[in-house]
Amino acid sequence: MKLAAVGLLLAGVATADPKADYAEYCAECHGAERIGAIGPALTPTTLKRMRGASLTDVIRDGRPATQMPGFGAFLDAPAIDELAAFLKTEPDHIPEWREAAITASRTLDEDYVAADAPIWDADPMNITIVVETGDHHVSVLNGDTFEVLDRFETPFAVHGGPKYSPDGRYIFVMSRDGWVQKYDIWSLKQVGRVRAGLNSRNIAMSGDGKWLAVANYLPNTLTILATDDLSVAKVIEVEGKGGVPSRVSAVYQAPPRESFVLALKDVPEIWEVFYGSNPPHYGFAHDWRIEGPAKNKDPFPVRRITTKDFIDDFFFDQSYEYLIGASRDGKSGQVVDLVIGHKIADLPLAGMPHLSSGITWKRGDTTIMATPHITEGLVTVIDMATWQPIKEIRTEGPGFFMRSHENSPYVWVDVFFGENKDVMHVIDKQSLEIVKTLRPAPGKTVAHVEFTKDGKFALVSIWEDDGAVIVYDALTFEEVRRLPMRKPSGKYNVWNKITFSEGTSH
Missing domain, CATH: 2.140.10.20 (C-terminal (heme d1) domain of cytochrome cd1-nitrite reductase)
Structure with a gap:
């Protein structure tokens, strides 16, 4: 949604036309016809399935861990109520x-x-x-x-x-x-x-x-x-x-x-x-x-x-026998065995894990998985033999992406949300300790890592319109090169993707 109408706010004038308010604040992300663009469609059918905060609360306060801001500073309570009522009516036309x-x-x-x-x-x-x-x-x-x-x-x-x-x-x-x-x-x-x-x-x-x-x-x-x-x-x-x-x-x-x-x-x-x-x-x-x-x-x-619960986000083990999923309620996760078609374990994953960014690697005699959390500053590490947590690694804020490579001894995880959004942590795969904290662009969002084919270099995004892709030596953490980019949201290496590297999402 678009932050605008500052002049109206300063003048103390509240708009009362919900269609005009939608065009001003909502259409950029949700589409002029309310059928979705960057954000989801806003129709009675989609809204009635919305779980969590009420629609008026979301308009006023925003939605945590998303790009949806609050508009309570721009719309008064009656205008928000009218906008919410408008969104609950059928659009003029859905193709x-x-x-x-x-x-x-x-x-x-x-x-x-x-x-x-x-x-x-x-x-x-x-x-x-x-x-x-x-x-x-x-x-x-x-x-x-x-x-x-x-x-x-x-x-x-x-x-x-x-x-x-x-x-x-x-x-x-x-x-x-x-x-x-x-x-x-x-x-x-x-x-x-x-x-x-x-x-x-x-x-x-x-x-x-x-x-x-x-x-x-x-x-x-x-x-x-x-x-x-x-x-x-x-x-x-x-x-x-x-x-x-x-x-x-x-x-x-x-x-x-x-x-x-x-x-x-x-x-479910x-x-x-x-x-x-x-x-x-x-x-x-x-x-x-x-x-x-x-x-x-x-x-x-x-x-x-x-399934026992709604699954909104998931990834697989390397054999593709087990699906590890989490619900957007942010309270737990579950493991489903795809061969027998049943849940076999519950996972203690509070803090809204971002499981589509989950990765796995060998640690000693076992294989472990790890995931960042969208609403809490930690990385949860779980033994995939017992499905029990091994460690919670505290970070400087909620994260969104984590990546590694078979040839790297490290895991890289961002701090995507909050005041420390400019942080990138590097974690040792065996000790499970943070060994390096990078701040390549103070005050700017740092996110998403991809490795080169051989794992020697790690590419990090400065997730801003005047951003960049920073190339790091993946072992020394020294900056090698900085490529100016326009909000580089993701990077994808051919070899890592087509070989289904354990260090990247599939």
Whole structure:
């Protein structure tokens, strides 16, 4: 939302027109038609599922651990009440967005020609892309020299990590308003775009590289696209038991299982959508089942797993047998065994863990996982053999991202929220102690780390419009280079992503 109308505030004049207030304060993030942009859609259907503080409280005070500020200093109580009432009315028009509309939105660039080999001289496996949300561009970096090979425009408000094809040649980028862009790194050219939803959450690439799954908030669907030409393979309506529609809060691929795994925001279920040629046969049980025609007849059969709580955020162990999830109530986590389709453990994860940034590594004879927390300054470390906490590492404030690399003895975690947002902690993987605290840009937000292919360099974002990507020696923590960027929100190395490095999100 946009902070404005300072003149009205100083003059003591309160606006009373909720449509005008929406246009002034809300449309920039939630869309002129209230169907979502950077922020989610604001319609009666989506708002009635909102948990936590009331709508008037959120408008007045903001929403903790999000980019939603409060507007109590700009709108008085009657104006806030009228705005809340307006948001609970149906918008004038919400477009129908199913296969026909998606197909009609698809464009393939006529001037695109696929190169037979990269047109640049660099290691194709050490390319790193940087998403710059400040002006909606992506920079393509040579991971050896850190030269910018190209800088191309993206759809508005890229959200979630872009996905590489398994060979690392193509990158797929998704925006919050549902646009999916395909870009050829070898040719440094856009291939095309398609709008897979109206308000979308993230995307996942199938292990064989043939399919791209798009998780949507609006409409309540999972759109599956063919990666070769961005055509629609299937639009899956997302409904819980009893026909309750649900947004998809996250979708990730599980390559060994040849499936996409979804968490549903509005019903306590996990879905597994199989894309392989021979999906496993699961018998029927009281809390999970395969839906769709018989095996091999439906190309994307759905298995549903009932959970004890809503799962809004999750990641996998390296075997992809266990899903580690957390609810946005910030009180606990749970481990679901995807083979048997049941929860096997509860996790003491208060403080709203950001589990999509969770990572794992070997420590002694066991494998451990760690996650930062969005509302509390700590990193929780858990033994994955017993699912019991080993240690809580206190940090200088709530964090959002943590990263490592197989060749690095360290974990890097930011302090994204609060007065110490300019801090980056470095933690020793074996001692679980903070060994270095960096402040590369005092007073500015420091966030998100990515490593080069060999793990020798760590790339850190100054998450500001006049920001930068800082290249550090990953062992000495000395700054090597600083690349000016426009709010570089995320960085993604080809090799680390396509090999599913244990030190990065998948």
